[in-house]
Amino acid sequence: MIALPQVIRRYQDLIQEAISRIEQAYGAATIQAVLDGEMPASAELSTISFWFHGVGCTAEFDGYHLNWDWSKDNRTDEFEAWKIWRLTREHSDEFGHWSDLQQLRTGFQELAMQGVIESVPGSSVLFHFVEGH
Numbered sequence: 001m002i003a004l005p006q007v008i009r010r011y012q013d014l015i016q017e018a019i020s021r022i023e024q025a026y027g028a029a030t031i032q033a034v035l036d037g038e039m040p041a042s043a044e045l046s047t048i049s050f051w052f053h054g055v056g057c058t059a060e061f062d063g064y065h066l067n068w069d070w071s072k073d074n075r076t077d078e079f080e081a082w083k084i085w086r087l088t089r090e091h092s093d094e095f096g097h098w099s100d101l102q103q104l105r106t107g108f109q110e111l112a113m114q115g116v117i118e119s120v121p122g123s124s125v126l127f128h129f130v131e132g133h
Contacts, residue, residue: 004107005116007098008129011084015068015076018059021048031055031070065090071120080125081105 022029024047026039033039034052042051048061056069066087071078081104092099098107108127111117120126 001096002094002098004098004104004111005129007084007088007095008079008117010095011066011079011087012077014064014066014087018048018050018057018061018066019076021045021061022050022059029057030074031057063091075128078120078126078128080127081108082125 019029022039025043025045026033028038031052034041043049048059050057050059054069056067058065058067064087067083068076069078070076081101085099085101085104088095088099088104089101090099097103108117112119112127115130117127118130120128
């Protein structure tokens with residue numbers, strides 16, 4: 001069975017892959033680049049489809065569908081159970097019981113109690129890894 005920290009890292013790695021594919025096409029992949037007119041807010045490319053919304057982006061590629069937000073300091077490593085669940089529910093063969101939202105929420109609570117992850121200040125749903133994990 002895949003451990004929850006590995007699921008979270010996979011989600012983060014897929015975000016970086018999506019950003020890389022967008023950057024290959026446009027040289028940038030940020031909300032600011034969209035606002036500045038340097039790239040479109042949405043596109044269907046040969047390797048990825050994406051659309052920016054609010055402070056986030058949704059992308060589809062290689063059979064994966066993922067959604068993420070940029071933090072105030074332009075980070076993409078924050079995560080929440082619901083967004084990871086949107087990825088895992090479509091790939092239960094890869095993610096096992098983490099394709100169940102309640103399992104994810106319970107797993108997040110356990111990781112927080114173990115000091116592996118912590119809540120992002122000011123949010124009740126966003127987390128990030130504690131340094132060193």
